[in-house]
Amino acid sequence: MTKPNKTTETESSVADFLAGISDEKKRKDCQAIIDLVTSSTGLHPKMWGPAIVGFGSYHYVYESGREGDAPLAGLSPRANAITLYLGSSFDQRAELLAKFGKFKEGKGCIYIQKLEDIDTGVLAQMFINAIRSKNPHC
Numbered sequence: 001m002t003k004p005n006k007t008t009e010t011e012s013s014v015a016d017f018l019a020g021i022s023d024e025k026k027r028k029d030c031q032a033i034i035d036l037v038t039s040s041t042g043l044h045p046k047m048w049g050p051a052i053v054g055f056g057s058y059h060y061v062y063e064s065g066r067e068g069d070a071p072l073a074g075l076s077p078r079a080n081a082i083t084l085y086l087g088s089s090f091d092q093r094a095e096l097l098a099k100f101g102k103f104k105e106g107k108g109c110i111y112i113q114k115l116e117d118i119d120t121g122v123l124a125q126m127f128i129n130a131i132r133s134k135n136p137h138c
Contacts, residue, residue, distance in 0.1 A: 005068040009057060012047040026077050029115040033075055033082070033123070040124040041131055041138060043072070052076045052085065055127070058134045072131040072138065081111035084123075086130035096126050 014034070021027035034045050034053060043055040054071025061067040074085040081104070088108045097103070097110075101118035104111040110126075112118055131138045 007049040007052060007070065009054070009069065009071075010047045010049065012050075014045045014047055014053055017047055017051070017053065021077050023077075025114060026082065029082060030075065030077050032115055032120075033084075036120060036124050037073070037127045040128055043131070043138065046071070048074060051078075054085075056131060056135060056138060072134045073127050078111075081113055084110040084112065084126075086110060086126055087133065090126070090129040090133040092125075092129060096122050096129070100126070 018027055037055055045053045048054040048071050052074045054074035056072035057069050058072055059069050076083045100122045
């Protein structure tokens with residue numbers, strides 16, 4: 001029997017989640033990113049699990065047979081950085097990251113410290129491209 005997925009869409013309030021971020025700068029930066037993604041994509045934020053703000057959703061099926069739903073893209077204010085969940089491959093990823101600003105990256109995540117470190121126009125395009133890579137109709 002497979003374990004249920006930890007990260008599922010919830011009915012929790014994004015506004016309440018943001019209000020709970022104790023670091024005022026991080027809270028404002030997350031709100032600004034959410035506003036940017038919403039205005040750029042038309043997708044509204046939803047909570048996924050207890051700490052991820054996601055946009056849209058798609059269904060996945062792994063070769064193992066495990067399947068579920070996940071946000072097309074998202075973000076989470078973690079202790080050390082704001083984590084951007086954009087996936088590891090989307091159109092112009094390398095070119096956009098070259099112009100993005102100061103960041104670190106992991107497997108499918110990009111980590112930023114603060115909004116001033118990055119180009120928000122590039123950020124908007126990365127969210128658009130990441131979302132379209134999973135759902136071309138968005």
